[in-house]
Amino acid sequence: MIVTPHTLRFDAPLLLQSGAVLSGYELVYETYGTLNADRSNAVLVCHALNASHHVAGRYADANGQPIARSEGWWDNLIGPGKPIDTDRWFVIGVNNLGSCFGSTGPTHLNPATQQPWGADFPVVTVEDWVNAQARLLEALGIGQLAAVVGGSLGGMQTLSWTLQYPQRVRHAVVVASAPNLTAENIAFNEVARRAIVTDPDFHGGHYLRHGTLPRRGLRIARMIGHITYLSDDVMNEKFGRQLKPLVQAVQAGDVGAVERLAYRYTTQDIEFQIESYLRHQGDKFSEYFDANTYLLITRALDYFDPARHHEGDLSAALATARARFLLISFSTDWRFSPARSREVLKALLDNRLDVSYAEIDAPHGHDAFLLDDPRYHAAIRAYFEQQVARDLPAGGKA
Amino acid sequence: MIVTPHTLRFDAPLLLQSGAVLSGYELVYETYGTLNADRSNAVLVCHALNASHHVAGRYADANGQPIARSEGWWDNLIGPGKPIDTDRWFVIGVNNLGSCFGSTGPTHLNPATQQPWGADFPVVTVEDWVNAQARLLEALGIGQLAAVVGGSLGGMQTLSWTLQYPQRVRHAVVVASAPNLTAENIAFNEVARRAIVTDPDFHGGHYLRHGTLPRRGLRIARMIGHITYLSDDVMNEKFGRQLKPLVQAVQAGDVGAVERLAYRYTTQDIEFQIESYLRHQGDKFSEYFDANTYLLITRALDYFDPARHHEGDLSAALATARARFLLISFSTDWRFSPARSREVLKALLDNRLDVSYAEIDAPHGHDAFLLDDPRYHAAIRAYFEQQVARDLPAGGKA
Numbered sequence: 001m002i003v004t005p006h007t008l009r010f011d012a013p014l015l016l017q018s019g020a021v022l023s024g025y026e027l028v029y030e031t032y033g034t035l036n037a038d039r040s041n042a043v044l045v046c047h048a049l050n051a052s053h054h055v056a057g058r059y060a061d062a063n064g065q066p067i068a069r070s071e072g073w074w075d076n077l078i079g080p081g082k083p084i085d086t087d088r089w090f091v092i093g094v095n096n097l098g099s100c101f102g103s104t105g106p107t108h109l110n111p112a113t114q115q116p117w118g119a120d121f122p123v124v125t126v127e128d129w130v131n132a133q134a135r136l137l138e139a140l141g142i143g144q145l146a147a148v149v150g151g152s153l154g155g156m157q158t159l160s161w162t163l164q165y166p167q168r169v170r171h172a173v174v175v176a177s178a179p180n181l182t183a184e185n186i187a188f189n190e191v192a193r194r195a196i197v198t199d200p201d202f203h204g205g206h207y208l209r210h211g212t213l214p215r216r217g218l219r220i221a222r223m224i225g226h227i228t229y230l231s232d233d234v235m236n237e238k239f240g241r242q243l244k245p246l247v248q249a250v251q252a253g254d255v256g257a258v259e260r261l262a263y264r265y266t267t268q269d270i271e272f273q274i275e276s277y278l279r280h281q282g283d284k285f286s287e288y289f290d291a292n293t294y295l296l297i298t299r300a301l302d303y304f305d306p307a308r309h310h311e312g313d314l315s316a317a318l319a320t321a322r323a324r325f326l327l328i329s330f331s332t333d334w335r336f337s338p339a340r341s342r343e344v345l346k347a348l349l350d351n352r353l354d355v356s357y358a359e360i361d362a363p364h365g366h367d368a369f370l371l372d373d374p375r376y377h378a379a380i381r382a383y384f385e386q387q388v389a390r391d392l393p394a395g396g397k398a
Numbered sequence: 399m400i401v402t403p404h405t406l407r408f409d410a411p412l413l414l415q416s417g418a419v420l421s422g423y424e425l426v427y428e429t430y431g432t433l434n435a436d437r438s439n440a441v442l443v444c445h446a447l448n449a450s451h452h453v454a455g456r457y458a459d460a461n462g463q464p465i466a467r468s469e470g471w472w473d474n475l476i477g478p479g480k481p482i483d484t485d486r487w488f489v490i491g492v493n494n495l496g497s498c499f500g501s502t503g504p505t506h507l508n509p510a511t512q513q514p515w516g517a518d519f520p521v522v523t524v525e526d527w528v529n530a531q532a533r534l535l536e537a538l539g540i541g542q543l544a545a546v547v548g549g550s551l552g553g554m555q556t557l558s559w560t561l562q563y564p565q566r567v568r569h570a571v572v573v574a575s576a577p578n579l580t581a582e583n584i585a586f587n588e589v590a591r592r593a594i595v596t597d598p599d600f601h602g603g604h605y606l607r608h609g610t611l612p613r614r615g616l617r618i619a620r621m622i623g624h625i626t627y628l629s630d631d632v633m634n635e636k637f638g639r640q641l642k643p644l645v646q647a648v649q650a651g652d653v654g655a656v657e658r659l660a661y662r663y664t665t666q667d668i669e670f671q672i673e674s675y676l677r678h679q680g681d682k683f684s685e686y687f688d689a690n691t692y693l694l695i696t697r698a699l700d701y702f703d704p705a706r707h708h709e710g711d712l713s714a715a716l717a718t719a720r721a722r723f724l725l726i727s728f729s730t731d732w733r734f735s736p737a738r739s740r741e742v743l744k745a746l747l748d749n750r751l752d753v754s755y756a757e758i759d760a761p762h763g764h765d766a767f768l769l770d771d772p773r774y775h776a777a778i779r780a781y782f783e784q785q786v787a788r789d790l791p792a793g794g795k796a
Contacts, residue, residue, distance in 0.1 A: 018663035183633035265416035
């Protein structure tokens with residue numbers, strides 16, 4: 001499946017939750033599949049921390065050939081014949097405001113100053129993103145979504161859709177998510193932000209004007225993130241206490257190294273495989289991700305808390321929802337544990353809403369929501385084939 | 399109890415596990431209680447990451463008056479009438495090599511260059527520390543310890559004592575510890591080290607020569623550490639999602655603030671109480687702790703793995719132990735979980751050693767080993783009164 005991103009400009013001002021106003025903005029989005037005649041088969045996919053509108057399919061090179069390894073971040077789930085089948089559903093991926101993958105964000109020019117926004121880009125929330133996504137759907141002529149789907153922070157947007165636009169969402173699929181962050185979740189975000197903000201190349205968030213990038217801070221932020229995405233078990237299985245030089249020597253055919261090689265006794269060099277993995281992840285991330293975007297997106301996570309205006313009562317907060325729900329959690333996810341999904345489950349049931357819940361026994365921690373665990377994908381496939389398809393309006397055809 | 403630290407100089411070279419040799423060194427130590435006539439009531443306490451020889455009691459000012467808040471780090475456990483009763487036991491605390499609290503370490507002068515050691519201080523291991531502690535005990539004329547006691551990294555030293563000097567330890571009390579680090583444990587250490595090493599003020603570890611200190615990196619390292627010391631539950635209970643400005647306003651008597659104050663929508667300023675707590679911990683730590691010491695001590699943690707020379711078979715590794723053991727773990731400790739203590743328990747039982755095990759149901763995470771949970775302290779008190787006292791040699795009196 002070859003795909004192409006589109007850009008849409010919005011000139012109407014957007015009032016943000018903070019009270020700030022974005023006078024105009026652009027959203028980058030992609031679509032997969034075909035919108036049916038009565039526009040009833042649209043599925044919106046909301047992205048998490050470092051993802052984008054590029055949800056599925058591959059990009060083409062100048063000769064129209066698919067570019068290797070250009071698959072979208074949920075390509076294992078979404079496409080022709082896949083659990084969310086683009087032969088039936090018209091799927092939309094949109095890059096959120098404040099991101100660094102094309103939609104208006106801190107690396108763009110602030111029209112008021114003609115300088116990059118940098119740290120002056122307004123704080124955006126899950127609710128703001130949903131409002132911006134709603135305008136995109138209006139522009140595409142889609143009055144009601146067959147489903148909204150999201151994992152992690154994307155699941156928060158999905159949940160928020162059912163509260164902000166209850167009449168416009170028939171189904172909500174919330175994967176590996178939570179009704180708000182715990183103190184520990186906020187703590188990890190805060191350490192990552194401090195690493196970025198205290199990097200001398202950050203310059204208060206105006207590094208672009210200084211011709212620098214706070215890469216050190218981004219590396220640390222990403223390393224912390226990666227630890228929380230994986231489970232203790234899968235880390236032990238993948239890396240354990242393996243020594244990197246030993247693994248390299250054995251890979252090069254030097255089997256005797258097992259006997260010969262041992263600790264090198266170093267505090268600054270790589271000794272264990274897990275160190276090599278984390279440094280590599282940090283280096284990669286620091287090459288492409290914007291530091292201000294990292295701050296904005298982690299803050300959107302911190303701030304999300306629909307129960308806040310209901311004295312912490314999540315059931316009261318979800319009383320306005322009208323959608324049917326599929327919730328999925330993963331047993332070894334310690335970032336957004338199954339207990340957090342069960343909080344949402346209970347609050348939905350308290351409101352007598354129609355909800356299915358699958359707790360998948362998977363070893364991969366939070367990362368599981370991006371992987372193609374067969375039970376997980378089977379649950380989503382069945383839900384779309386049986387539930388989402390059943391609720392198409394009369395005459396609608398997916 | 400007023401206490402005074404002592405310094406002892408050792409001129410015999412110490413061969414380290416890495417192969418490096420420390421030509422001479424000093425150890426700072428404290429003692430509490432009185433060594434009995436046959437020198438059979440000595441208890442060695444091994445310290446963890448950022449602690450020191452100052453285990454119990456208080457220091458005196460120039461007038462001989464106790465200085466407020468100068469209590470040792472395990473003062474709730476050790477002292478007259480306390481679970482480890484210094485009216486019966488002669489307790490020794492010793493600062494480890496490579497530390498920054500007086501014993502020879504990276505802030506001291508390298509005799510070969512007359513410059514601070516900095517990053518050139520040799521890598522020291524748990525086994526090296528135990529060897530240095532053994533020499534101190536020889537200098538004090540103590541041939542056999544009634545007990546060695548340690549929590550966390552101190553527990554690793556305790557375990558290692560029973561393997562390196564099996565005839566010189568009658569009892570080993572290993573609290574909240576592990577037989578080695580998991581990949582996730584190493585990962586957290588590595589992120590903390592990278593924060594320090596990539597701080598521009600680190601200068602490859604020779605910051606003292608440059609007149610700087612890598613405080614940014616130390617702050618991040620400490621923040622990461624603190625997250626892993628606490629449980630998710632206790633963080634939620636202590637901090638939850640409380641907003642710092644709101645708490646401050648209410649404390650100042652402005653009860654109406656609860657209605658009025660809300661999110662301030664900031665990416666760089668403090669919004670939540672947990673952020674304030676972590677920043678404070680980071681700031682404090684960066685004022686007194688040495689960065690090279692942090693690298694050395696986290697590496698000692700990484701490298702500890704007695705099963706390594708037994709193809710990962712911990713039971714085989716512990717076959718030389720002769721001590722009797724008390725193991726203690728805490729239910730919410732996710733840094734060194736009860737499962738890790740049970741690995742040690744199983745390996746000791748495989749060797750038909752005498753071992754007691756208490757898994758304490760405590761909410762405080764890894765930090766619990768420093769707190770005065772009554773069941774935890776009762777277990778240690780009972781063990782010393784019944785087991786350690788019982789095994790005093792004939793004629794010995796504690």
